[in-house]
Amino acid sequence: MSNAILRVAVIGSGPAGLFAAAALTKNDNNVHVDIFERLPTPYGLIRFGVAPDHPHTKNVIRRLSLLADDPRISLYANVMVGRDLEVAELAARYHVLVFAGGMKEDRKLNIPGESTPGVHPAIDFIGWVNGNPDYSDVAFDLSGPNAIVIGNGNVALDTVRLLAKSADELAETDIADHASRALAGSGLQKIYLIGRRGPAQAAFTYREIKELSELPNCDLVVNPADMAVTSATHEELHGERSVQRRRIFELLESISNRPRRTVNKSIELLFFRSPVEIHQDGGINAVRLEINRLDGSAGQQRAHGTGEFETIPCNIVFRAIGFRGAAVTGVPYDEKRGIFPNIDGRITRNGKCLPGYYAVGWIKRGPVGLIGTNKADSTAVVKRIIEDADTLRSRNVDDAPMTDLLSRRGIPFITFNDWKKIDEAEIERGRSGNKPREKFTTAADILACLGRTQ
Numbered sequence: 001m002s003n004a005i006l007r008v009a010v011i012g013s014g015p016a017g018l019f020a021a022a023a024l025t026k027n028d029n030n031v032h033v034d035i036f037e038r039l040p041t042p043y044g045l046i047r048f049g050v051a052p053d054h055p056h057t058k059n060v061i062r063r064l065s066l067l068a069d070d071p072r073i074s075l076y077a078n079v080m081v082g083r084d085l086e087v088a089e090l091a092a093r094y095h096v097l098v099f100a101g102g103m104k105e106d107r108k109l110n111i112p113g114e115s116t117p118g119v120h121p122a123i124d125f126i127g128w129v130n131g132n133p134d135y136s137d138v139a140f141d142l143s144g145p146n147a148i149v150i151g152n153g154n155v156a157l158d159t160v161r162l163l164a165k166s167a168d169e170l171a172e173t174d175i176a177d178h179a180s181r182a183l184a185g186s187g188l189q190k191i192y193l194i195g196r197r198g199p200a201q202a203a204f205t206y207r208e209i210k211e212l213s214e215l216p217n218c219d220l221v222v223n224p225a226d227m228a229v230t231s232a233t234h235e236e237l238h239g240e241r242s243v244q245r246r247r248i249f250e251l252l253e254s255i256s257n258r259p260r261r262t263v264n265k266s267i268e269l270l271f272f273r274s275p276v277e278i279h280q281d282g283g284i285n286a287v288r289l290e291i292n293r294l295d296g297s298a299g300q301q302r303a304h305g306t307g308e309f310e311t312i313p314c315n316i317v318f319r320a321i322g323f324r325g326a327a328v329t330g331v332p333y334d335e336k337r338g339i340f341p342n343i344d345g346r347i348t349r350n351g352k353c354l355p356g357y358y359a360v361g362w363i364k365r366g367p368v369g370l371i372g373t374n375k376a377d378s379t380a381v382v383k384r385i386i387e388d389a390d391t392l393r394s395r396n397v398d399d400a401p402m403t404d405l406l407s408r409r410g411i412p413f414i415t416f417n418d419w420k421k422i423d424e425a426e427i428e429r430g431r432s433g434n435k436p437r438e439k440f441t442t443a444a445d446i447l448a449c450l451g452r453t454q
């Protein structure tokens with residue numbers, strides 16, 4: 001094994017990138033990791049995706065924050081690879097590039113009227129609620145009574161829950177102040193959640209739907225007719241690995257049988273429906289839905305339109321049907337899957353591994369999995385890096401300080417030490433409102449907190 005320091009650039013400071021940095025430095029002192037982050041703060045979707053009313057989920061940050069004290073690891077936030085630094089420039093300075101950029105683009109329905117005003121990606125709403133600077137200027141008109149959320153995954157459920165809760169219920173969370181004020185003026189009364197398949201095929205998890213069924217000020221409604229079970233669905237519900245699916249189904253069945261409650265808001269789950277068109281009529285949106293039936297064998301059931309339609313008027317629509325990665329110049333990109341093509345994390349070009357290029361997290365495997373899933377995934381890819389390390393570190397690389405290059409370019413980068421100051425300032429700002437923190441929601445405010453300008 002060579003004694004030369006292995007210089008690694010990690011692109012993205014979400015859980016996948018940080019778990020990779022932790023695994024790389026766990027047993028090797030001859031490694032230096034520079035982490036590049038497009039946003040002005042670290043932690044990716046742990047900070048900007050996890051809902052404000054799920055603070056326990058963000059506890060993982062405590063463990064990951066220990067990386068900031070490791071002299072072998074540096075952070076350069078507010079630096080976008082592909083814009084501020086080219087991939088070729090990184091390749092000239094690092095033996096290893098680990099791409100951990102996640103997936104920012106949301107998948108589209110590709111139906112007429114999808115760009116009608118009032119139709120939003122749910123991730124924009126969640127980013128806005130969470131104070132992500134990318135969405136600080138987005139406006140959501142929450143004044144009308146009806147909202148539609150399309151999709152049956154946990155992002156859709158988070159969106160529905162945040163719309164359903166009152167501003168008071170969210171007050172003592174780290175919700176962004178702008179979102180808190182807007183939600184206080186919300187006129188929403190009814191939220192429809194649309195799934196193209198049935199309750200047995202829903203992608204959301206038990207804990208999340210249970211939480212929705214227990215909201216004190218909002219009724220959850222399931223149509224008993226949607227709970228009918230075909231033989232293929234029966235098989236899906238009673239397979240060896242169906243425990244979670246069956247628990248969800250049984251919960252939904254019990255909700256479908258319970259009496260309606262008289263409260264201000266309701267969430268209605270509509271299964272077996274696909275949006276086919278969105279149109280605006282006199283300032284009100286309407287979503288045209290085709291009623292589906294499922295075809296295919298157990299585990300392979302797909303939704304097919306029946307030719308029967310219904311239309312639901314609504315004021316605002318959110319789309320939560322998954323994500324896609326974005327290409328970065330200089331890195332192979334699989335347009336069809338929206339990921340960086342790879343074999344076990346080694347990025348490939350035309351099927352052949354590209355030495356020194358790796359992918360972890362969502363950009364490696366697609367937009368599925370919880371925060372913890374990324375730990376095992378990144379650790380496995382780091383094993384591949386360690387296997388390749390001797391060959392990779394024999395290449396001569398430019399070890400001039402990254403800070404010099406970034407300063408020469410006038411890029412206002414943010415380090416771990418800067419982040420510690422921002423973190424303390426946010427916690428202090430939250431104190432008066434009894435909030436865990438009051439986030440800065442623009443890059444300018446973050447730099448101002450550090451006494452710097454953009």
Ligand SMILES: Cc1cc2nc3c(=O)[nH]c(=O)nc-3n(C[C@H](O)[C@H](O)[C@H](O)COP(=O)(O)OP(=O)(O)OC[C@H]3O[C@@H](n4cnc5c(N)ncnc54)[C@H](O)[C@@H]3O)c2cc1C
Pocket residue numbers: 011012013014015016017036037038039042043044045046048049050051054057079080081082100101102103123126155158328360361362363368369370371372373374
């Ligand atoms: C709305 C939402 C809520 C979620 N809630 C939960 C939850 O409650 N519990 C749970 O366990 N899981 C949750 N998940 C799933 C979890 O967030 C993901 O599994 C995880 O964040 C994926 O990690 P990642 O590091 O691949 O991507 P990300 O967390 O997205 O991190 C990628 C990082 O790379 C940065 N980046 C991108 N491109 C560049 C570039 N060119 N240069 C520099 N930096 C770049 C991004 O700014 C980002 O910070 C949620 C997901 C979403 C979308």
Ligand SMILES: NC(=O)c1ccc[n+]([C@@H]2O[C@H](COP(=O)([O-])OP(=O)(O)OC[C@H]3O[C@@H](n4cnc5c(N)ncnc54)[C@H](OP(=O)(O)O)[C@@H]3O)[C@@H](O)[C@H]2O)c1
Pocket residue numbers: 108109150151152153154155156158195196197201202203204208274275320321322323367368369370
């Ligand atoms: N609280 C949490 O723990 C939490 C919160 C948020 C996210 N996450 C995790 O993050 C990951 C991503 O979540 P996600 O909700 O974005 O994705 P997801 O779990 O993959 O769910 C996507 C949903 O969109 C539906 N869909 C896809 N294309 C559609 C179309 N054209 N028309 C109608 N519906 C369509 C899918 O239906 P089909 O099944 O029919 O394809 C599915 O119901 C998941 O692993 C999730 O568990 C976790």
